[in-house]
Amino acid sequence: MSGETFTFTVDGVEIEAFPGQTIIQACDAAGVYIPRLCYHPDLEPAGHCRVCTCKIDGRRSSACTMPASRGMVVESNTAELNADRRTVIEMLFVEGNHFCPYCEKSGDCELQALAYRLGLAAPELPYQWPHRELDASHPDIFIDRNRCVLCSRCIRASRTEDGKTVFGFERRGIHMRLNIDAKALDETNIAAADKAVHVCPVGCIVIKRTGYRTPYGSRRFDQAPIGSDIEVKRAHHPAKEGR
Amino acid sequence: MQTERGAAATPSNAPSATRSVVGDAVKVAGSDRSRLMDIVQSVQVQLGFVPDEAIRAIADALGIHGVEVEDMVSFYAFLTREPKGRFHIRLSKTPISFMKGARDIARAFETAVGVPMGSMSSDGMFSLDWTNDIGMADQEPAALINGTVVTNLAPVDAETIVAALRQAPATSALPLFPGLDGQGPSLPRTRVASSLIQPGPIIFSRGGRGDGVRAALTLTPDQVIEQVTRSKLRGRGGAGFPTGLKWKLCRQSIGDAHHVVCNGDEGEPGTFKDRVLLTEIPDAVFDGMTIAGYALGARHGLVYLRGEYAYLRSSLQAVLDDRRRLGLQGKNICGREGFDFDIRIQLGAGAYVCGEESSLIESLEGKRGAPRDRPPFPTDRGYHQQPTAVDNVESYVCATRIMENGAEWFVGYGTRESAGTKLVSVSGDCPHPGVYEVPFGITVNELLDMVGSPEAAFVQVSGPSGQCVAPKDYGRRIGFEDLATGGSIMVFGPGRDVLDVAHQFSEFFVEESCGWCTPCRVGTTLLKEGLEKILADRGTLADVTALEALGGTVTRMSRCGLGQTAANPILTTMRNFPQAYEARLRPEPFLPRVSLREAMREAIAVQGREPVGEGEQV
Secondary structure, eight states: OOSOOEEEEETTEEEEEOTTOBHHHHHHHHTOOOOOSSOOTTSOOOOOSOTTEEEETTEEEETTTSBOOTTOEEEOSOHHHHHHHHHHHHHHHHHTTOOGGGOTTTTSOHHHHHHHHHTOOSOOSOOOOOOOOEEOOSSSEEEEGGGOOOOOHHHHIIIIISSOOOEEEESOGGGOEEEESSSSGGGSOOOTTSHHHHOOSSSSEEETTOTTSSOTTSSHHHHSOTTHHHHHHHHTOGGGOOO | OHHHHHHHHOSSSHHHHHHHHHHHHHHHTTTOGGGHHHHHHHHHHHHSSOOHHHHHHHHHHHTSOHHHHHHHHTTOTTOOSSOOOSEEEEEEESHHHHHTTHHHHHHHHHHHHSSOTTEEOTTSSEEEEEEEOOSOGGGOSOEEETTEEEOSOOHHHHHHHHHHHHTSOOOSSOOSSTTTSSSSOOOTTOOOOOOEEEOOSSTTSOOOTTHHHHHHHTSOHHHHHHHHHHTTOBOTTTTOOBHHHHHHHHHHSOOSOEEEEEEEOOOSTTOOHHHHHHHHOHHHHHHHHHHHHHHHTEEEEEEEEOGGGGGGHHHHHHHHHHHHHTTSSBSSGGGOTTOOBEEEEEEOOSOGGGGSHHHHHHHHTTSOOOOOOSSSOTTTSOGGGSOEEEEEHHHHHHHHHHHHHOHHHHHTSBOSSSBSEEEEEEEESOSSOEEEEEETTOBHHHHHHHHTOTTOSEEEESSTTSEEEOGGGTTOBBSTTSBOOSSEEEEEOTTOOHHHHHHHHHHHHHHHOOSSSHHHHHHHHHHHHHHHHHHTTOOOHHHHHHHHHHHHHHHHHOSSHHHHHTTHHHHHHHHHOHHHHHTTOOSSSOOOSSOHHHHTHHHHHHHTOOOSSSOOOO
16 A cells, blocks of 8 residues: 555445555545445455445445545435445345355345345336356356346456456346356356355355254354444444544 | 467467457457457457457456456347358338338348348358338338348348349458458449438538637637536437536536547447448547537547448548547647547447446446446446437537527527427328427427428337327427427328337347346337237236336336336326327236137147137137
């Protein structure tokens, strides 16, 4: 980290940032949680889901892509923004085929956890019931596109972290799908240890025979709401409270 | 290597033929990954589609992954991975084409070819499809036949065209411009009328070829930018960003190679003025780009020409070749030592979103046309991450005229915030559709009188992404301070259904959403479905409220201008034509999307008994 630190505010809380940090990076470090889905701290931001949209000096932008700058005034935890975020999460639920009660990712799923955190009990938007392809060809990895939210985490991770480019998108608009670099996954050089396999926020890319090692009820978001791991940092620095 | 192996492995020589077509295309493009669009288009012309074998071959030749090639190929409407007919007939689908009888033309083609729209004839000769607005709103119904545009179609033309195409000699490659290239059949209706109805004092003031460039060269680059700034020129694509400021920011950006890009995507339904400019005064466009090249210190210019305008490419290239002979392109332009500037034409492939400048840049780089997050802005990091100024075709013409005649002359026209004149493309229920150069500040009423449609029931200003204007607002003025527009003016006469038009526009956004961000990808479909419930006479007040809220979320949360305006057809008609919605609403507090009785009709008939339960309505 080079250069002098500076500060900006999020919902009135003063946040310290380094030059080059995005808003979400600075906020994460400071223990202020901004809801997000496609963002992953180890990957380049892509701005797909728009859940981290904030009002930045009065204009909306995604916190994962916007560089922090001195004196910026950011609104995040407002009723208006959270309502829009909730609708975006709802859109993702009706776009795919998500059945939490029998999904092996339940309790460890970021989409589900965001729905709970943002107060989405059940979608009211019309379900789209799309046809989505499965791929069980690989001995260790299973892909269920019914649960894909097109966040591109696997695409980015495979390209930049694994150096493999196993994944990509295909088509556009509502017909956009996760594509793989072969007819079937077992024809690629993907391995269960790859980063791309471990960054999926939902139950689309899972490792076979591991789904129920941790029982329902004892999983990540069964213990604490999504974002708690970030917010706990701030609890340790109560002096930073700027309200 | 790959070719030999493919040939050895298969008895047929088809795979090696594919590999050799790909090899040639890649070679012509200099094995440059960012020229993937050219490579794929060239392969498609040769093979009729882009087979899996070609995808693998392209990936191998460029040293990239097949999934990257598929990502790009599957994005564009004009690229196909499935075999298509030798003659791909695409009918323009817009509210304007429908009011001019496009549905009858479709039926006539279905009869002549013998298959329904959306399919291919069994002999592989014809494919019939709809495509979104092809920039011919002044002469609908229109269609593309491969690259050839046919206009002002009457149902009787379908049979003549199909018969002529059946006579076309079979060659290996796809005839890109049947009826135009002198090789194939002679087709009726291949004339694209210019439709320049009213030239005005600025854009169509006749400057000589290169005059603007020579005038610019009497100034320093900074003085050129200063002139453009003083002229108060604002971007003519509709967003209205001050051109002088854009150029200044771009010039100040540090980079290895600055770029000048001309946005000739002209995808907004109802607009066709750039087509007219590129037909009538292409030199004024190229002069403007060259002036920008001088001002920004750029050596490379790119024209992004929408795929629908492929028929213009060869004439534009001829103009560029002329300019090179005349010393207006290439090295030491106009004799100025060290001023080198070259312009290349890049053809698009059917994607409305590529009119958005960052999507356009992605497309220029041979990728899917997904917009970028800003910052960084293209003026900092655009084409190949270099400082790039992207301006509309008309903006470059204005820059040329400003150099020729001065900034003071330019600001003498228009209003305080909207200097100069504006080209508007007028179509629809109007006796004289075409391009008009009007002073900024003109009211909708004055415009309607001018085009001969004082009785208009509603006017769509700026296409689907713009506003549906009601008669009570005909006093509003065209200009950045009121009705900002890229120039699409669709006129709808009495008897046209405002909600039907809104529905077609909503469908347009579903088809053109790039899919990158959630609110637009999913929201556009949900908006369309919400409106369809109301149009099916199953809407209640609660549906209107929910639709309005959904539209707000899509507007506020979407990543680029496409999503941010995709709800406009619904939101602006709700605001300006509430009675059209009220007339459709049902009094019940709630109705499900589908009628249970309707859904079960077949089962009821088969079983011969009624469902249990009291009166589920309708």
